[in-house]
Amino acid sequence: MPQKRIHAFGGGKAEGNKDMKDVLGGKGAGLAEMSNIGIPVPPGFTITTEVCSEYFHGGNKLPRALDPELRRALEKVEALTGKGFGDGGNPLLVSVRSGARVSMPGMMDTVLNLGLNDATVEGLAASARDPRFAWDSYRRFVAMFGDVVLGMKPERKEDRDPFEEILDAKKHARGVRHDSELPVDALRELVLEFKAEIRRRKGIAFPDDPMEQLREAIAAVFRSWENDRAIAYRRMNGIPAEWGTAVTVQSMVFGNLGEDSGTGVAFTRNPANGTDEFYGEFLVNAQGEDVVAGIRTPQKIADLAARWPEVATQLEDVRSRLERHYRDMQDIEFTIERGHLFVLQTRSGKRTGLAAVRIAVAMADARLITREEAVLRVEPEALNHLLRPVFDLDRKAAAVKGGKLLARGLPAGPGAASGRLVFFAEDAEAWRARGETVLLARHETSPEDIRGMAAAEGFLTAFGGMTSHAALVARQMGKVAIVGCEALRFDYHARKMIVPTPSGERTISEGAWISIDGTAGEVIEGQLETRPSEVVEVLVERSRDAKSAPVYQEFAKLLSWADQARRLKVRANADQPDQAATAVAFGAQGIGLCRTEHMFFGEGKIGPMREMIVADNEEDRRAALARLLPLQREDFRGLFVAMAGRPVTIRTLDPPLHEFLPHDEAGVAELARATGKSVEQIRERVQELGESNPMLGHRGCRLGISYPEITEMQARAIFEAAVDALEAGSKVEPEVMIPLVGARKELEDQAAVVRRVADEVFVERGKKVRYLVGTMIEVPRGALTAGEIARTAEFFSFGTNDLTQTTFGLSRDDTGPVLKTYLEKDIYPVDPFVSIDREGVGALMQIAAAAGRMVRPGMKLGICGEHGGDPASVGFCHEIGLDYVSCSPYRLPIARLAAAQASLREAAKEKPVRNGKRPGVNGVARAPKKVARSRRARARA
Ligand code: ADP
Ligand code: MG
Ligand code: MG
Numbered sequence: 001m002p003q004k005r006i007h008a009f010g011g012g013k014a015e016g017n018k019d020m021k022d023v024l025g026g027k028g029a030g031l032a033e034m035s036n037i038g039i040p041v042p043p044g045f046t047i048t049t050e051v052c053s054e055y056f057h058g059g060n061k062l063p064r065a066l067d068p069e070l071r072r073a074l075e076k077v078e079a080l081t082g083k084g085f086g087d088g089g090n091p092l093l094v095s096v097r098s099g100a101r102v103s104m105p106g107m108m109d110t111v112l113n114l115g116l117n118d119a120t121v122e123g124l125a126a127s128a129r130d131p132r133f134a135w136d137s138y139r140r141f142v143a144m145f146g147d148v149v150l151g152m153k154p155e156r157k158e159d160r161d162p163f164e165e166i167l168d169a170k171k172h173a174r175g176v177r178h179d180s181e182l183p184v185d186a187l188r189e190l191v192l193e194f195k196a197e198i199r200r201r202k203g204i205a206f207p208d209d210p211m212e213q214l215r216e217a218i219a220a221v222f223r224s225w226e227n228d229r230a231i232a233y234r235r236m237n238g239i240p241a242e243w244g245t246a247v248t249v250q251s252m253v254f255g256n257l258g259e260d261s262g263t264g265v266a267f268t269r270n271p272a273n274g275t276d277e278f279y280g281e282f283l284v285n286a287q288g289e290d291v292v293a294g295i296r297t298p299q300k301i302a303d304l305a306a307r308w309p310e311v312a313t314q315l316e317d318v319r320s321r322l323e324r325h326y327r328d329m330q331d332i333e334f335t336i337e338r339g340h341l342f343v344l345q346t347r348s349g350k351r352t353g354l355a356a357v358r359i360a361v362a363m364a365d366a367r368l369i370t371r372e373e374a375v376l377r378v379e380p381e382a383l384n385h386l387l388r389p390v391f392d393l394d395r396k397a398a399a400v401k402g403g404k405l406l407a408r409g410l411p412a413g414p415g416a417a418s419g420r421l422v423f424f425a426e427d428a429e430a431w432r433a434r435g436e437t438v439l440l441a442r443h444e445t446s447p448e449d450i451r452g453m454a455a456a457e458g459f460l461t462a463f464g465g466m467t468s469h470a471a472l473v474a475r476q477m478g479k480v481a482i483v484g485c486e487a488l489r490f491d492y493h494a495r496k497m498i499v500p501t502p503s504g505e506r507t508i509s510e511g512a513w514i515s516i517d518g519t520a521g522e523v524i525e526g527q528l529e530t531r532p533s534e535v536v537e538v539l540v541e542r543s544r545d546a547k548s549a550p551v552y553q554e555f556a557k558l559l560s561w562a563d564q565a566r567r568l569k570v571r572a573n574a575d576q577p578d579q580a581a582t583a584v585a586f587g588a589q590g591i592g593l594c595r596t597e598h599m600f601f602g603e604g605k606i607g608p609m610r611e612m613i614v615a616d617n618e619e620d621r622r623a624a625l626a627r628l629l630p631l632q633r634e635d636f637r638g639l640f641v642a643m644a645g646r647p648v649t650i651r652t653l654d655p656p657l658h659e660f661l662p663h664d665e666a667g668v669a670e671l672a673r674a675t676g677k678s679v680e681q682i683r684e685r686v687q688e689l690g691e692s693n694p695m696l697g698h699r700g701c702r703l704g705i706s707y708p709e710i711t712e713m714q715a716r717a718i719f720e721a722a723v724d725a726l727e728a729g730s731k732v733e734p735e736v737m738i739p740l741v742g743a744r745k746e747l748e749d750q751a752a753v754v755r756r757v758a759d760e761v762f763v764e765r766g767k768k769v770r771y772l773v774g775t776m777i778e779v780p781r782g783a784l785t786a787g788e789i790a791r792t793a794e795f796f797s798f799g800t801n802d803l804t805q806t807t808f809g810l811s812r813d814d815t816g817p818v819l820k821t822y823l824e825k826d827i828y829p830v831d832p833f834v835s836i837d838r839e840g841v842g843a844l845m846q847i848a849a850a851a852g853r854m855v856r857p858g859m860k861l862g863i864c865g866e867h868g869g870d871p872a873s874v875g876f877c878h879e880i881g882l883d884y885v886s887c888s889p890y891r892l893p894i895a896r897l898a899a900a901q902a903s904l905r906e907a908a909k910e911k912p913v914r915n916g917k918r919p920g921v922n923g924v925a926r927a928p929k930k931v932a933r934s935r936r937a938r939a940r941a
Pocket of ligand 2: 333
């Protein structure tokens with residue numbers, strides 16, 4: 001049984017405070033806190049979330065013990081306002097408001113003007129000296145009570161609110177268009193008709209007793225915790241059902257008492273771009289909901305001063321006090337009653353990524369918060385917003401309004417892109433080559449589309465989820481993408497895309513302009529202008545000077561603070577010198593994964609690669625490999641130079657060979673021509689290499705073990721390139737990584753080849769390069785026997801994409817239908833290909849990390865799966881002591897921030913809050929030293 005069911009606030013003090021969100025809800029805690037610090041708040045009280053549990057556990061009944069407490073609390077409010085609840089002379093009216101621990105805007109219900117009946121309405125009319133206002137409030141209250149408390153709100157979209165219907169009929173009968181034109185006697189009639197409607201539909205009388213009204217309204221607000229909207233919202237945002245809502249009962253203030261009254265909502269800073277300006281809207285002579293309802297066009301906060309200079313000054317003071325007090329941007333509701341300002345709500349305001357960065361940096365610079373807090377304030381994922389090309393918002397809204405919205409899909413690659421539609425990767429390349437801007441739309445994409453994808457501004461697929469090939473490539477390349485846009489149908493032969501829209505089926509042909517908003521997941525017909533983000537202009541395109549780029553400067557500042565706080569290093573997954581350069585610009589401290597197979601799709605390489613694959617004997621194979629050698633060497637040299645001495649991890653050939661072979665007639669014919677074989681022979685070879693489950697077949701180190709000459713060629717390319725780069729004055733640190741190792745002997749076999757070739761090259765060239773040979777841990781057997789493998793491996797890199805596939809026994813390319821159901825049914829909490837499954841995959845990683853370091857103290861450990869760019873997974877990698885995470889270049893800023901947050905959270909846990917202050921940078925910087933010390937200790941042991 002709860003100790004105290006009701007906490008009062010008002011009159012410059014309160015029984016609660018801002019840290020009591022669990023019991024008072026966000027709204028109640030905010031009102032209590034504002035009372036405590038002397039912000040004008042209409043007095044009231046909050047009934048705790050525990051009473052909500054009591055209500056549900058007691059079979060939807062309010063506990064009896066609540067009644068006396070309720071009366072006592074009302075007395076306090078009466079004393080503070082000088083009004084009486086149910087008093088026919090000078091009535092106290094209240095609102096009954098919902099409020100959960102975290103804000104669930106608009107999900108639950110609120111009742112306003114409670115306490116009105118046939119007697120009190122006269123008192124209100126007299127005290128306000130405005131009968132029209134009193135009767136207008138009364139009819140609003142009866143309708144709201146009917147809707148919210150008695151459940152008369154329409155359930156289905158096509159149904160109308162019964163009170164609205166009666167109101168419309170009344171306006172029609174009186175020949176007026178607006179509610180405000182109805183005279184008092186019409187409003188009186190409405191009250192009677194509303195009450196009659198309640199009796200007709202519900203068979204009960206509208207309760208005249210204010211106490212009964214109050215009890216029923218409180219119960220209704222508790223019940224609204226279980227309405228469909230609230231349940232759906234909770235599910236989407238991971239809010240536990242047990243939390244329940246608090247109920248705040250608060251004396252009413254009226255913004256609709258004439259031209260000297262009004263109501264508004266405001267943010268203490270601009271929530272879209274973070275500018276330090278008071279940002280919001282207000283309406284003159286209006287009540288709470290009217291601003292949001294959008295019936296009248298509100299005025300800007302900036303115009304408030306012209307109308308009410310004193311109120312404006314007061315509000316400005318509230319703004320700065322709330323910000324200083326909460327040390328964060330606030331979102332407030334306020335009402336002005338006959339020239340007096342009241343604040344009705346305050347909470348941390350939701351903001352875009354751009355605004356989040358701006359606000360955090362500005363507040364730290366103003367010493368309102370520490371730099372560590374600034375780093376903790378920004379959701380890592382929000383940084384995406386600063387990297388993507390942008391649409392002009394007004395133009396987009398106009399296009400949508402003009403019926404140009406074609407379809408919606410999953411926002412896989414945030415940002416904005418416009419281009420001419422193509423359906424084939426080759427076309428994307430060809431069109432691009434002649435100077436066109438293109439968008440590639442396909443049912444789905446595959447590795448052989450990679451060059452076309454690079455040529456396109458963005459891509460659009462009908463199939464696949466957030467981890468599909470298209471989504472993955474979008475992240476790696478920083479492209480805009482919408483995937484899983486199920487409404488799209490393709491007619492590749494006719495080169496058309498068919499889209500059902502509300503106004504009928506639309507056919508979009510090749511070459512037509514379309515625009516995709518990868519942040520919102522919206523496909524729009526026509527060309528919308530975009531431009532690169534400022535950060536990209538400075539870092540990647542180098543077309544803008546950092547000095548004239550304020551957004552970039554803030555971004556860089558925040559990340560420099562993050563870099564001071566983090567222990568984890570960050571590396572990039574990059575295959576080409578230009579990607580490496582981008583990675584370095586985004587802060588890469590090395591390359592964690594160079595997928596050599598991507599190189600084979602490059603200019604002039606796929607030919608010899610295919611010849612190598614179809615060769616029937618070692619000699620032919622070696623001849624083809626000899627042609628690939630200089631091409632690979634050149635790629636590697638470029639990478640080494642771009643990385644300027646930072647470690648570069650190169651993985652030997654990984655995918656099954658058939659992925660490189662042509663599957664279409666023309667491709668087969670061409671390969672036959674090039675190799676002097678018959679079309680049949682080529683077809684046979686393609687057939688022969690086909691596998692029923694390529695994910696578990698002849699791939700990874702198995703290829704190098706079957707065809708050591710492939711590994712030989714790759715090792716030679718790596719070491720020759722390393723010596724070349726060294727001779728050109730660049731430092732190099734190659735790390736050769738053997739994929740898919742499950743048994744130590746596999747690695748020994750391949751490591752021996754690599755080391756032999758290294759020695760040969762060093763002798764030939766008369767120069768030595770320091771290098772490491774290690775392995776990916778990406779099958780459970782590899783993780784479980786990691787101690788054994790570590791006798792040969794000099795480093796481990798967790799390939800968590802494959803480790804997740806093989807641990808779950810679930811192919812990543814076939815997750816679509818499975819995951820959809822599993823996530824809906826809550827069987828998996830999150831998509832394990834997006835965020836590391838700590839319990840399963842994570843456990844294997846921990847086993848492998850511990851075993852590896854036991855055998856080889858201080859062994860270098862990293863992760864190169866897509867998870868390396870997922871903030872939650874980065875946190876996990878920090879916790880289990882990895883040295884680095886590696887991710888796509890465009891996700892590096894996110895990884896840096898996530899790594900910093902993991903360090904800061906750990907430090908906060910280790911070092912309890914002292915003097916009310918959180919540990920500073922110095923406190924945090926100790927974390928890495930401690931790790932280093934324990935590692936040395938292990939080394940001594
Ligand atoms: P929500 O959580 O959906 O925003 P609120 O409880 O904040 O619901 O209330 C809805 C509207 O009613 C808001 O505009 C609020 O400012 C207004 N309101 C609530 N209580 C009062 C009150 N005591 N006096 C005047 N307006 C109020
Ligand atoms: Mg509100
Ligand atoms: Mg793998």
